[in-house]
Amino acid sequence: MWCGRVALQRIAVAPLNSLRITRGLPGTVQREMSSLPRVYITRQIPPEGLKILSESGQVQFDLWDSDDVPVPRKELLQKVKGVDALVCVLTEKIDAELLDAAGPNLKVLSTMSVGFDHLSLEELKKRPFLSSEHGGWGTWRTLWLCGYELANSTVGILGLGRIGVAIAERLKPFKVKKFIYTDVAPRPELASLIDAEYVSMDELASQSDFLTVCCALTPETKDICNKDLFSKMKNTSIFINTSRGGVVDQEDLYEALSSGQIAGAGLDVTVPEPLPTSHPLFTLNNCVILPHIASASYSTRNAMSALAANNLLLGLKGQPMIKELKL
Numbered sequence: 001m002w003c004g005r006v007a008l009q010r011i012a013v014a015p016l017n018s019l020r021i022t023r024g025l026p027g028t029v030q031r032e033m034s035s036l037p038r039v040y041i042t043r044q045i046p047p048e049g050l051k052i053l054s055e056s057g058q059v060q061f062d063l064w065d066s067d068d069v070p071v072p073r074k075e076l077l078q079k080v081k082g083v084d085a086l087v088c089v090l091t092e093k094i095d096a097e098l099l100d101a102a103g104p105n106l107k108v109l110s111t112m113s114v115g116f117d118h119l120s121l122e123e124l125k126k127r128p129f130l131s132s133e134h135g136g137w138g139t140w141r142t143l144w145l146c147g148y149e150l151a152n153s154t155v156g157i158l159g160l161g162r163i164g165v166a167i168a169e170r171l172k173p174f175k176v177k178k179f180i181y182t183d184v185a186p187r188p189e190l191a192s193l194i195d196a197e198y199v200s201m202d203e204l205a206s207q208s209d210f211l212t213v214c215c216a217l218t219p220e221t222k223d224i225c226n227k228d229l230f231s232k233m234k235n236t237s238i239f240i241n242t243s244r245g246g247v248v249d250q251e252d253l254y255e256a257l258s259s260g261q262i263a264g265a266g267l268d269v270t271v272p273e274p275l276p277t278s279h280p281l282f283t284l285n286n287c288v289i290l291p292h293i294a295s296a297s298y299s300t301r302n303a304m305s306a307l308a309a310n311n312l313l314l315g316l317k318g319q320p321m322i323k324e325l326k327l
């Protein structure tokens, strides 16, 4: 058997290996949709191979469930659309038409054959998207990597303090329609700086197009961003956390992102930090995770160190500090 591994991207293990197999169209077997890489198998391949894929927990697959008749070309061209990987046999012509139909998500082509005369090597070589060396970019496409705009949006701030205000000030030029916030109580002085409206937690969840978490992690705010909050958010909303990972129930967030309950998340902070690369959140294509760098500019970090030093000196002199945490 020759397995043509044309290119291999990182595939992280996700805890979703118990997906139910459901019967789809006659002659096909489908696994339920999840965020795992999608594989199409063009033939009912012998059980050993299917078992390996099934038990790996690394992929979801869709299969032409017959060994007597090859998958009709029309069905094949439909089924390969957007797949991450393809297992084929020697009856399938892997040519320009098929590779175009599959599109730029295709990262691995594995043929269950020693011969490879059914593969158009010229076409395979031409396609930069089959090689991770080319950055995985395909041609410009109309909806590729599109996101939601800040213009005309409602931005919700969970926990309004200096950071929430600073974020709003930076977002305002992008023509945000409205800022809303919630906190333990209204903070009119800060809110007036950004013209933000005080709302309940439920209203914050249901109205925000972008919900940004700026509260401190305390016993009261631990896991405050959980299933209950995500279930009230719009499925077009983006969740941002730059405060502390502990304010988010990461399992609930994974569920909300993978089920499409919310559209996406940007996390600068996680539990733990660094988040292990095997963490399920890393398997999602609608979750961007950064290594706690929201304040990582030379001037901000210098200002932070100067503030810490000045506070210390004032404290030693018994004078009021510039910023003091009242215990």
Ligand SMILES: O=C(O)C(=O)CO
Pocket: 243, 292, 293, 294, 295, 296
């Ligand atoms: O100052 C903090 O608390 C940070 O998280 C650094 O960005």
